[in-house]
Amino acid sequence: xxxxxxxxxxxxxxxxxxxxxxxxxxxxxxxxxxxxxxxxxxxxxxxxxxxxxxxxxxxxxxxxxxxxxxxxxxxxxxxxxxxxxxxxxxxxxxxxxxxxxxxxxxxxxxxxxxxxxxxxxxxxxxxxxxxxxxxxxxxxxxxxxxxxxxxxxxxxxxxxxxxxxxxxxxxxxxxxxxxxxxxxxxxxxxxxxxxxxxxxxx
Numbered sequence: 001x002x003x004x005x006x007x008x009x010x011x012x013x014x015x016x017x018x019x020x021x022x023x024x025x026x027x028x029x030x031x032x033x034x035x036x037x038x039x040x041x042x043x044x045x046x047x048x049x050x051x052x053x054x055x056x057x058x059x060x061x062x063x064x065x066x067x068x069x070x071x072x073x074x075x076x077x078x079x080x081x082x083x084x085x086x087x088x089x090x091x092x093x094x095x096x097x098x099x100x101x102x103x104x105x106x107x108x109x110x111x112x113x114x115x116x117x118x119x120x121x122x123x124x125x126x127x128x129x130x131x132x133x134x135x136x137x138x139x140x141x142x143x144x145x146x147x148x149x150x151x152x153x154x155x156x157x158x159x160x161x162x163x164x165x166x167x168x169x170x171x172x173x174x175x176x177x178x179x180x181x182x183x184x185x186x187x188x189x190x191x192x193x194x195x196x197x198x199x200x201x202x
Contacts, residue, residue: 008186008194018042023049028056028168028197033129033175035062036085044070056168056196058189061130064161064171065094068134068142071163076141084132093138099155101128101173108151108159108174116150116160116170119188126159126174133157133173160189168196 012030015021018039023029029050037043047070050057059067065082072080072093080093088095108126110117134142139158143149150160156173163169176187 008191010194010197017046021046023055024053026055027201028058028193030193031057031059031063031066033061033063035065035132036082037062037066040066040082040085044073048074051163051166051169054167054200056193056200057166057170058168058193059171060175060177061128061173064173065132065134067161067163067169067171068138069093071142071145071147072138075145078141080138082132093135094132095135097131097133097155101130101155104128106153106155106174108153110151110160111149114148114150114160115162115192116189119192120151126153126172126176127178128156128174130156130173134161167200168193 017037020042023046031043031047043066047067051070069080069082072078078093079091081089081091082094083092083096086092105125105127107123109123110120133156136157139149142161146164148162149158150162150170153159153173159174160170160172170189170193172189176189
């Protein structure tokens with residue numbers, strides 16, 4: 001996104017998910033939509049390095065789904081599969097939405113007291129291109145483990161997740177970048193991520 005450089009002073013590089021890139025070479029990682037990815041296990045491994053290494057992370061749509069699976073696998077010892085790539089199973093952590101949100105705007109409501117509410121306090125219409133989301137049971141397990149639900153939606157359930165013990169590890173179902181290329185204001189979530197990237201630079 002050129003505006004990241006123009007307005008926020010960061011440069012971005014796109015990398016294929018099967019490239020096994022070194023996450024420590026970057027000041028921040030944004031896992032964008034596009035699942036199933038070219039190499040799902042490489043994505044999970046990269047997310048584990050990012051989370052344990054304190055690298056600022058933003059995951060959107062598929063990025064959120066895989067962040068959920070990584071945490072459930074490594075922190076809670078669950079199998080945590082994805083219904084899209086693994087088929088419908090009892091151990092699906094990510095399941096098909098009852099009503100598709102592909103190409104739909106839906107109200108995102110920040111949860112008072114969350115970090116996300118500090119960046120974006122009022123409900124807004126968030127754009128989605130998702131057919132899958134973390135299951136309610138997965139979200140409940142995450143919450144028990146200290147993950148904070150930063151925003152909710154009537155159709156997607158948990159719209160934003162804030163992971164603990166990390167400077168900035170946040171994931172959203174809605175896609176905050178949509179509209180920016182057409183001149184819409186850069187979403188506060190992206191600005192917060194970039195601020196964390198700047199702060200992480202040594």
